[in-house]
Amino acid sequence: MNHAAKTLLDRIARDGRVNGEIIKVDRFLNHMVDPQLIDLLAADIATRFLDKNIQKVITAETSGIILAQPVAGMLGVPYVFAKKKQPLTMAEHYSADSYSFTKQETTTLYVSKEILIAGERILFIDDFFAKGATHKAISEIIAQAGAKLIATAVIINKSERRDIESILTLEDLQKV
Numbered sequence: 001m002n003h004a005a006k007t008l009l010d011r012i013a014r015d016g017r018v019n020g021e022i023i024k025v026d027r028f029l030n031h032m033v034d035p036q037l038i039d040l041l042a043a044d045i046a047t048r049f050l051d052k053n054i055q056k057v058i059t060a061e062t063s064g065i066i067l068a069q070p071v072a073g074m075l076g077v078p079y080v081f082a083k084k085k086q087p088l089t090m091a092e093h094y095s096a097d098s099y100s101f102t103k104q105e106t107t108t109l110y111v112s113k114e115i116l117i118a119g120e121r122i123l124f125i126d127d128f129f130a131k132g133a134t135h136k137a138i139s140e141i142i143a144q145a146g147a148k149l150i151a152t153a154v155i156i157n158k159s160e161r162r163d164i165e166s167i168l169t170l171e172d173l174q175k176v
Contacts, residue, residue, distance in 0.1 A: 001172070002044065003044075004040050004043070004044035004167050005044075005167050005168055005172065007037065008037070008041065008155070008167055008168055009168060009173075009175065011028055011034075011037060012025060012173065015027045015028055018173045018174075021130070021158050021170065023128070023156060023158070023173065029127065029155065030063055030066075030127055033066055038066055038067060038070060039070055041067065041155055041167055042067055042070035042071045042073075042074060043070075043074060044167060045067070045071050045125070045153045045165065045167070046070075046071045046074035046075055047074075048153065048165055049071075049075060049123055049150075049151065049153070050075070052121070052123070052150055052151065053121055054075050054077055054121055054122070054123045054150060055077055055120045055121045055122070056072075056077055056078055056079065056080055056116070056120055056121075056122050056123070056147075057071055057072040057075065057077060057078070057079040057080070057122070057123045057124075057125055058079065058082065058111075058116075058122050058123070058124050058125070058138060058141075058142070059079065059080075059081050059082070059124065059125045059126055059138075060081065060082045060084075060098065060109055060126065060134050060137070060138060061081045061082060061083050061084050061109075062081075062084075063126065063127045063128075064081065064125050064126040064127055064134075065079075065081050066127070067125050067126075067127060067155060068081065068125040071123070071125055071153070075123075079125075080111060080115050080116065082110060082111050082137070082138060082141060083109065083110045083111070084107050084108070084109065086108075086110045090110060090112045092112065092113040092114075093110045093111060093112050093113060094110070094111050094113060094116065094140075094141040094144040094145055095108050095109060095110045095111075095141065096108070096109055096136070096137035096138070096140035096141050096144075097109075097137060098133045098134045098136070098137035098138075099133045100133065100134075101130060101131055101133070102130075109134075109137050109138070109141065111141050111145070113145070116141070116142065116145035116147050117145065117147065118145060118146030119146065119147065119148070120145075120148065121147075121148055122142050122147050122148060122149050122150060123150055123151055123152075123153065124138050124139075124142075124149060124151070124152045124153070125152075125153055125154070126152070126154045127154060127155050127156070128154055128155065128156050128157075128158060129152065129154040129156075129157045129158060129159055129161070129164045129166065130158045130159060131159070132159065132161070135152055135164075151165055152164050152165065153165035153166065154166045154167075155167050155168070156168045156169070156173070157169045157170070158170045
Protein backbone atom coordinates (compact mmCIF):
# COMPACT_ATOMS: atom_id res chain seq x y z
CA MET A 1 0.00 0.00 0.00
CA ASN A 2 1.47 3.37 -1.02
CA HIS A 3 1.79 6.50 1.15
CA ALA A 4 -1.38 8.21 -0.13
CA ALA A 5 -3.50 5.09 0.43
CA LYS A 6 -2.11 4.50 3.92
CA THR A 7 -2.59 8.17 4.88
CA LEU A 8 -6.19 8.12 3.65
CA LEU A 9 -6.93 4.81 5.38
CA ASP A 10 -5.50 6.14 8.66
CA ARG A 11 -7.55 9.32 8.31
CA ILE A 12 -10.77 7.37 7.70
CA ALA A 13 -10.03 5.23 10.77
CA ARG A 14 -9.45 8.36 12.88
CA ASP A 15 -12.00 10.88 11.56
CA GLY A 16 -14.41 8.91 9.39
CA ARG A 17 -16.58 5.85 9.47
CA VAL A 18 -17.26 2.88 7.24
CA ASN A 19 -20.64 1.18 7.44
CA GLY A 20 -20.88 -1.35 4.61
CA GLU A 21 -20.81 0.73 1.43
CA ILE A 22 -21.46 4.00 3.26
CA ILE A 23 -18.23 5.87 3.84
CA LYS A 24 -18.43 8.96 6.04
CA VAL A 25 -15.58 11.30 5.12
CA ASP A 26 -17.27 14.66 5.58
CA ARG A 27 -14.71 15.87 8.16
CA PHE A 28 -11.86 15.87 5.61
CA LEU A 29 -13.03 15.11 2.03
CA ASN A 30 -16.54 16.06 1.02
CA HIS A 31 -17.88 18.70 3.41
CA MET A 32 -14.90 20.09 5.27
CA VAL A 33 -11.77 19.57 3.18
CA ASP A 34 -8.18 18.96 4.27
CA PRO A 35 -6.20 20.61 1.44
CA GLN A 36 -2.93 18.87 2.34
CA LEU A 37 -4.65 15.48 2.12
CA ILE A 38 -6.23 16.43 -1.22
CA ASP A 39 -2.82 17.50 -2.56
CA LEU A 40 -1.34 14.15 -1.51
CA LEU A 41 -4.18 12.21 -3.19
CA ALA A 42 -4.01 14.38 -6.31
CA ALA A 43 -0.25 13.83 -6.63
CA ASP A 44 -0.76 10.06 -6.39
CA ILE A 45 -3.40 10.13 -9.13
CA ALA A 46 -1.63 12.65 -11.38
CA THR A 47 1.58 10.60 -11.47
CA ARG A 48 -0.38 7.67 -12.91
CA PHE A 49 -1.26 9.77 -15.98
CA LEU A 50 1.88 11.83 -16.65
CA ASP A 51 2.71 9.77 -19.76
CA LYS A 52 -0.87 9.38 -21.07
CA ASN A 53 -1.05 12.67 -23.02
CA ILE A 54 -4.16 13.83 -21.14
CA GLN A 55 -5.49 17.07 -22.65
CA LYS A 56 -8.34 17.82 -20.22
CA VAL A 57 -9.65 16.62 -16.91
CA ILE A 58 -13.42 16.42 -16.45
CA THR A 59 -15.55 15.97 -13.37
CA ALA A 60 -19.11 16.52 -12.23
CA GLU A 61 -20.19 19.49 -10.18
CA THR A 62 -19.51 19.56 -7.17
CA SER A 63 -17.75 16.78 -5.31
CA GLY A 64 -15.19 15.95 -7.99
CA ILE A 65 -13.94 19.53 -8.30
CA ILE A 66 -11.86 19.30 -5.12
CA LEU A 67 -9.68 16.59 -6.68
CA ALA A 68 -9.94 17.56 -10.36
CA GLN A 69 -8.37 20.98 -9.90
CA PRO A 70 -5.06 19.86 -8.35
CA VAL A 71 -4.80 16.82 -10.66
CA ALA A 72 -5.29 19.04 -13.71
CA GLY A 73 -2.77 21.51 -12.34
CA MET A 74 -0.18 18.78 -11.85
CA LEU A 75 -0.82 17.51 -15.39
CA GLY A 76 -0.65 21.05 -16.77
CA VAL A 77 -4.08 20.89 -18.41
CA PRO A 78 -7.43 22.63 -17.87
CA TYR A 79 -10.28 20.96 -16.06
CA VAL A 80 -13.98 21.08 -16.81
CA PHE A 81 -16.85 20.44 -14.47
CA ALA A 82 -20.16 19.28 -15.88
CA LYS A 83 -22.78 21.64 -14.49
CA LYS A 84 -25.94 20.45 -12.77
CA LYS A 85 -27.97 23.34 -14.17
CA GLN A 86 -27.79 24.83 -17.63
CA PRO A 87 -26.82 28.50 -17.34
CA LEU A 88 -28.37 31.06 -19.68
CA THR A 89 -24.91 31.65 -21.15
CA MET A 90 -24.67 28.02 -22.34
CA ALA A 91 -26.53 28.05 -25.64
CA GLU A 92 -25.25 24.78 -27.12
CA HIS A 93 -24.35 21.90 -24.87
CA TYR A 94 -23.82 18.19 -24.45
CA SER A 95 -25.91 16.63 -21.70
CA ALA A 96 -26.69 13.34 -20.00
CA ASP A 97 -28.66 12.22 -16.94
CA SER A 98 -27.05 10.87 -13.79
CA TYR A 99 -28.94 9.17 -10.97
CA SER A 100 -27.56 9.74 -7.48
CA PHE A 101 -28.20 6.79 -5.18
CA THR A 102 -27.03 8.89 -2.22
CA LYS A 103 -29.48 11.71 -2.95
CA GLN A 104 -32.14 9.51 -4.58
CA GLU A 105 -32.59 11.86 -7.54
CA THR A 106 -31.72 12.23 -11.20
CA THR A 107 -29.65 15.20 -12.29
CA THR A 108 -28.87 16.29 -15.83
CA LEU A 109 -25.22 17.21 -16.37
CA TYR A 110 -24.30 19.87 -18.95
CA VAL A 111 -21.05 20.78 -20.72
CA SER A 112 -20.86 23.59 -23.26
CA LYS A 113 -20.03 22.57 -26.82
CA GLU A 114 -17.37 25.31 -26.71
CA ILE A 115 -15.47 23.41 -24.00
CA LEU A 116 -15.00 19.82 -25.21
CA ILE A 117 -13.36 19.28 -28.59
CA ALA A 118 -13.50 16.20 -30.82
CA GLY A 119 -10.41 14.04 -30.49
CA GLU A 120 -9.33 15.39 -27.08
CA ARG A 121 -7.92 12.88 -24.57
CA ILE A 122 -9.95 13.18 -21.37
CA LEU A 123 -9.37 11.96 -17.81
CA PHE A 124 -12.51 11.69 -15.65
CA ILE A 125 -11.96 12.41 -11.95
CA ASP A 126 -14.45 11.94 -9.11
CA ASP A 127 -14.41 11.40 -5.37
CA PHE A 128 -16.18 8.02 -5.37
CA PHE A 129 -17.09 5.36 -7.91
CA ALA A 130 -20.12 3.44 -6.67
CA LYS A 131 -22.77 2.33 -9.13
CA GLY A 132 -21.27 4.18 -12.10
CA ALA A 133 -24.14 6.58 -12.86
CA THR A 134 -21.97 9.70 -12.97
CA HIS A 135 -19.33 7.83 -14.97
CA LYS A 136 -21.99 6.77 -17.48
CA ALA A 137 -23.28 10.34 -17.87
CA ILE A 138 -19.78 11.81 -18.27
CA SER A 139 -18.89 9.05 -20.75
CA GLU A 140 -21.99 9.93 -22.79
CA ILE A 141 -21.05 13.62 -22.81
CA ILE A 142 -17.48 12.82 -23.90
CA ALA A 143 -18.84 10.56 -26.68
CA GLN A 144 -21.28 13.28 -27.82
CA ALA A 145 -18.29 15.62 -28.18
CA GLY A 146 -16.30 13.07 -30.16
CA ALA A 147 -13.57 13.18 -27.50
CA LYS A 148 -11.92 10.12 -25.97
CA LEU A 149 -12.20 8.97 -22.36
CA ILE A 150 -8.70 7.73 -21.56
CA ALA A 151 -9.31 6.70 -17.94
CA THR A 152 -11.32 7.24 -14.78
CA ALA A 153 -9.68 7.94 -11.43
CA VAL A 154 -11.36 8.31 -8.05
CA ILE A 155 -10.39 8.55 -4.41
CA ILE A 156 -12.43 5.48 -3.40
CA ASN A 157 -13.74 2.77 -5.72
CA LYS A 158 -16.71 1.06 -4.05
CA SER A 159 -17.45 -1.13 -7.08
CA GLU A 160 -16.09 -4.44 -8.35
CA ARG A 161 -14.71 -2.73 -11.46
CA ARG A 162 -10.93 -2.91 -11.67
CA ASP A 163 -10.55 -0.59 -14.67
CA ILE A 164 -11.14 2.39 -12.37
CA GLU A 165 -7.94 3.90 -10.95
CA SER A 166 -8.34 4.61 -7.23
CA ILE A 167 -6.46 5.37 -4.05
CA LEU A 168 -8.57 2.87 -2.06
CA THR A 169 -11.13 0.17 -2.82
CA LEU A 170 -13.98 -1.12 -0.71
CA GLU A 171 -11.80 -4.13 0.17
CA ASP A 172 -9.12 -1.79 1.56
CA LEU A 173 -11.78 -0.15 3.73
CA GLN A 174 -12.80 -3.43 5.33
CA LYS A 175 -9.59 -3.05 7.38
CA VAL A 176 -10.91 0.11 9.06
